[in-house]
Amino acid sequence: MEGSQPKSQVKPRAASLTRDPERTRAAILRAATAEITAKGLTGARVDAIAARAGVNKRMLYHYFGDKQGLYLAVLEHTYAAIRAAEIGLNLTELDAAAGMRRLVLFTWQYFIDHPEFLSLLATENMNRAAYLKTSKQIRTLHAPLVGMIEVLLKRGAAEKVFRAGIDPIELYISIAALGFFYMSNRHTLSTIFGENLSAPERLARRGEHIVEVILAFLKPTKS
């Protein structure tokens, strides 16, 4: 352990000193995501991002132009990540109700696992979606869950286990809302109610609650 290896000193510090644009770019993006989602766009400091990434500040400007360009890259990267995860969801083997349950729980779990996505959306909505509107990339990334919901609704209606005439976008918003609000506002809610809403058992309970609410809404009225 304490011995030095005089033999193979060809590139002892190569891994960290060798130039590697992709790694540097990725490190900046990671650091920026952490800093911006923790402090917001205006609260984030470019010096802090550079320090966190372990790169010279100049590199942020080299790769991303300016702070706003970096923010846009973070936004696009984060949206691309959730879209990719959504596309990985396969519901074809399940019946309509089980498929809907899986879709709802998938969404809920994604929010639990990716608080940075919630923070970033909050930040971008404070900006009135100004950056999102400029991103052609994100606007071509259609939300696949809406399409999946549409299919489930049709199948469910055919199987007579769901009501007909439900708007998939309205439903998608509700599924997202029930999880998003709980997670994104967990700090104020926990304070107001004097309960720790982030406790694992509380999160599991919330997931079941959301499923119940959505399935109750979809259930045909026996009249």
Place this chain on the structure above:
Amino acid sequence: MEGSQPKSQVKPRAASLTRDPERTRAAILRAATAEITAKGLTGARVDAIAARAGVNKRMLYHYFGDKQGLYLAVLEHTYAAIRAAEIGLNLTELDAAAGMRRLVLFTWQYFIDHPEFLSLLATENMNRAAYLKTSKQIRTLHAPLVGMIEVLLKRGAAEKVFRAGIDPIELYISIAALGFFYMSNRHTLSTIFGENLSAPERLARRGEHIVEVILAFLKPTKS
């Protein structure tokens, strides 16, 4: 209109030049609320707040200590306002289902009318509720809607129009979530879906959707 009144010139400019601590304080608070809810705490500029309020910047420090003190005052004032509105809600004359409908629509309408409340909560959650936790005032301001929901749930269960065993806090969070998320994320959602979610008819439709979702969840299962 154009004539001057030479008679009563005792205090011609009195209203704007006379000292008036309460009015000045209120003007600062109003301006700070607008600036902070538009830009966030870190994005808000004390010079902008002073200019908007039409007062000397020094006065912000005179009345509120520093920027953080001003933010806390905005937070407390905004929470006090919603609590006051909630207390004004009277559901005693309605049956359980009608009462629940009114409570849900009241919450929804409050979010529509008070976007500053939504922005401020988003900002405070980015702060991980750090300021809320320091405010004894807000923490003594219990959410009255939870109590009202509890009463409605009991009455509804007795009338056999609601299921039994529903947690009022979980339900409160869901009622808030279905409206809050839609409004607070309306900019990104409108962009993604290419629809204007802020259109009045869309808001009305959303209100009815939320009522439907909540009442379906409360409905007893005929099994």
Place this chain on the structure above:
DNA sequence: CTGCATAGTAACCGTATAGTTACTTAACCG
């Protein structure tokens, strides 16, 4: 009617911050 506390003004200040300049060094291509 005066003097003292408080409301209010204007100019100022230190520093934090986004962004730049001027330069060096590695890598790759012909």
Place this chain on the structure above:
DNA sequence: CGGTTAAGTAACTATACGGTTACTATGCAG
């Protein structure tokens, strides 16, 4: 292998920003 391009560094800069200093004016208590 040499030279052009891109990756990377260090030091710097202009300014925006939160906060302060030093002062003036008002109004009310005694």
